[in-house]
Amino acid sequence: MKKITAALLHFWETLFHGLRAGIHPVFLVFHHDVKLVFKNISTIIIAAGLAFLPSLYAWINIYACWDPYANTGNLPVAIVSKDQGAVYNGKVMNAGDEILAELKKNKSIGWDFVDEWQANYGLNQGKYYAMIEVPDNFSARLLTLTSSTPQKPVITYRTNQKLNSIATKITDAAKTKLVENIKSNFVKTVTSEVINTVKTEMKTTSLDASKIKELKTTLSQANETITTLKKYISTASTDSANFQIYLNKSSALLPKVNAQMSNLQNILSADRELAQNTETTIRSVSTNLNTDMQQVNLINQKNQQMLALLQQANANAISKDTLALMQQTTSICNAADALLQSDRTTLNALSQSYNLPALSLAADSLQYVDKLILNERDTLKQQMAILSVDASKEKTAKALTVLSKLSDSIADQLTALSARLATDTQPVLNSLISNFSLQLGNAGKIAQAENTLLPQMNALAAFNTASGQITSSQAAQLNKTLTTVQESLNTLLTKVGTITEEDLDYVTDLITNHPGEIADFISSPVTVKEVDIYNSSTFGVGVAPFYTVLAIWIGALLSCALLTVNFEPKQIGGWKLNLVQKHFGKMLMFLCLSLLQSMIIVLGDVFLLGVHPADFQLLLGLTALTSVTFTILIFTLVSLFGNVGKAIAVVMMVFQIAGAGGIYPIQTNPQIFGMLAPLWPFSYAIDYFREAIAGPVWSSVQHNVRAMFFFIVGFLLLAIFKKPFHLFTEKMEKIYKKAQI
Known part of the structure; x- marks a missing residue:
């Protein structure tokens, strides 16, 4: 029994000393780098700059996109009306003037009411993003819709897509809404006239149960x-x-x-x-x-x-x-x-x-x-x-x-x-x-x-x-x-049979006392009720996950580009260092810096910009996971491949910006981006940031977190190849220095 106990104690003692011999030098390297940071004011300023610089990228872009549709009133659009008007039921009607009157009340777009020459000249010169022209026969054609030979009225819409493609989409939406309003107002006007005519006829014609009975008899015959x-x-x-x-x-x-x-x-x-x-x-x-x-x-x-x-x-x-x-x-x-x-x-x-x-x-x-x-x-x-x-x-x-x-x-x-x-x-x-x-x-x-x-x-x-x-x-x-x-x-006959005297009284009351409600219902019979499952309130909140993740990547890449990833001393504190220990020792310093960068970015999103996450603690945890994943990935690439690794990180960033579904749905991009999307960590990081901000679906969060751990484990295992790639990296560095590039 004593021998078994002694053997177990010896095993644990040997394991402890082995782990200590492998891990302790890693922390010694980290401790050495931390002391270097706080050694003088210059390194402190550089470290502080690296900590805050990525957040500026995220905050500026998010703030710029915070609510662009709230400022569409500044988009200049020319309005021209040449409508000559028309006569309907003895009344003069000018739909063009009514459109101008409605648009003057509408501040969603910067409407500019000018003549045809000014509108075309301003559109060609870039003064206006778009131009809407109401022709001289607009009212006349509009009234043909009440005849047996209707002719669709035409509104001319011209855009200058050279100025800004997004602006033309906004003005196009405004144009569509304008046309819908014209249709609704026209139907409402015609319906009101019809109801007034029916109302007048009802005053001279009595509608009672006996006439309904006569109608039923006639239908039966x-x-x-x-x-x-x-x-x-x-x-x-x-x-x-x-x-x-x-x-x-x-x-x-x-x-x-x-x-x-x-x-x-x-x-x-x-x-x-x-x-x-x-x-x-x-x-x-x-x-x-x-x-x-x-x-x-x-x-x-x-x-x-x-x-x-x-x-x-x-x-x-x-x-x-x-x-x-x-x-x-x-x-x-x-x-x-x-x-x-x-x-x-x-x-x-x-x-x-x-x-x-x-x-x-x-x-x-x-x-x-x-x-x-x-x-x-x-x-x-x-x-x-x-x-x-x-x-x-x-x-x-x-x-x-x-x-x-x-x-x-x-x-x-x-x-x-x-x-x-x-x-x-x-x-x-x-x-x-x-x-x-x-x-x-x-x-x-x-x-x-x-x-x-x-x-x-x-x-x-x-x-x-x-x-x-x-x-x-x-x-x-x-x-x-x-x-x-x-x-x-x-x-x-069946439907007429169900009509009662109370129904007739109700219809009479509706036509006599509520003609406006009837006209309004016929002109716009459907009301759309919008229900947001995950309310992101503004466009800036919607793009915050993309720019936040991108800023964390840029922070890690910037650190690896400006700071050295190599540890030159061969031993420290009496411990002889191998390449793997140097690799992980330096990585700890970059991890700490990246975590600081990420927390500054996310806290600024929340407290400076007003991004209110549904689960703040989850947001902080996912921020830390993103920081660790990106740092391990980029640091490993730079440590193993040197400048080539930096180039690989930049190329990955470019592909992820275009093909991770950060701004536009991935389904709207070319098919190649959809095929490559599962290979990028951006895809998973952006998804779980959205979950934390809008409201988490835990199955989706777990799926994305597992994917990020795969990236972590995969790139940690790449450190095993540090020694084989070290000779290649040193040789490439010597070539660069010799070339004096």
Whole structure:
């Protein structure tokens, strides 16, 4: 037991001596530096200057930004009104003059009322930050808002952004507020006029419960009328649907009808052509019959003349001329036969085609006459053969007698046939010609009717398509519209049903006795209630965290720049010093100076400027934490890297001013600053200073404090690399001295 106790005592004794040997020289270095500060008045003045100098940076900037918006009345803005005015309800209205009158009462901006030339000249020369011009038709256009064709009035706003970008933002806000006031005042004026008109009408018109009841009855009747109308539309829609089915069927048959009509046209065309040809043929037959009968009569007469010549000839000697005459007569008979054969064939064809017995009889008569002529021809041939062998007088006389009788018989038959053709055949042919003429006329009428019918049927098909699309859609749309109107009527009917006589009295009293309140409410129906969760009172209080943190950084950087961070003696008080002990010993002196600087800054913020923190003790504690963090960070950089470390500290400060969200929200900066913000101690220091001043959210305070401790621990551990970097730093210092920069 004694051995264990002795071992523990030895361990603690060894640990104590080890810690004492490591830490005690650090405090000896600190004590040495403190004595040097108070050794003479010069060092005291330098130390005091270093203590107070950073606070001036913070106080001056905070005071300059304390309440800039309270002094916007000093910003010169030119106002020009060229408004000619307008007449409304018999009253002259000049909105431009009203704007000038209102602005003369408004001291938030330095309004300067000048003419157009002075305003433009002053704006270009930098005398005015902005210019607002009311045009000559401003009132006239403003009053068009009460008409069916409104035109927006225009106010011209010009700025000189070259002078100051923030000033133009302030004047822009003033311009926006001016426009809002114009709108509000105009609506208030028009509403007042409307209410006064209603008030006048109410004096001449009594509004009581009986009229409300009449209104309810009227609305109910209108509702019932719409219901009935919807039923009619539904019935009409059903009839339209049935008619549509019929039209669809008609449209389906229309292609077939068109094809059949086309075939009918072809048939009519062929029939018309056939009828024309047939009519022509019949007319030709009629003409040919008359001509042929005349020709046959002439032939018979010639035969008789030739027979007479033969009888008068010398019976003793038949000359060659007699035989020649007989041969000529034979040829004439052949010609007559050809004519009669042609006419007979045509009459038989017509008789068979149209079943006309009269034509058949005429053809038979022609055939009979033709046989007689052929007999005469054959007899001539026989007599010519006889006479050519034996041309005695007796034989010749006998032959001539036979031929003469035959010729007389033919003449009689021709006479009878001509009479029959004139009485029986020719009327039949004339009737056929009339029938075919009538048939041609009917065919023409059919073709004309068909030409009229086809476009009408096509139009019916087009109507089918259009009516199918229009009628159904219009019926549905009308039904939908009526339903909407009916719903609105029902809603109105419900609301009217809730109106009581007390409500009417209240409305009457409101319009009669409180028109101003109504106009004011309509012109500005919404009032914004601003509630500040953390009231920073003025802009200066809002920027105090940023400038305070920046001043603490500048104080630590200034100390490291003006005072040496190296301890030259190799031992002190009998203790041999290493580089790490010298490093931390000198750091203690800088920590004390930075704490003094920071406390002066913060106490001046509170008691000189009037920044009233929500938690003063928290503010002091966070100030100390900020001072320690910044000093350790900057001192370590300068101690390890010398002048390079000072440059690094300056670069960090520049980035932190722009990208720590001190003045503008970090979200409004370029994205790169938002990405780098978590790397800067400024981000956390500014946040927890705001918490202490406006009211702490402890979770946020704890988060920021933890981040600052990470910086402290990280840069304390960097002191381990003091020895490796010491050689580099000394070498760089020698280079600077040698270069005499």
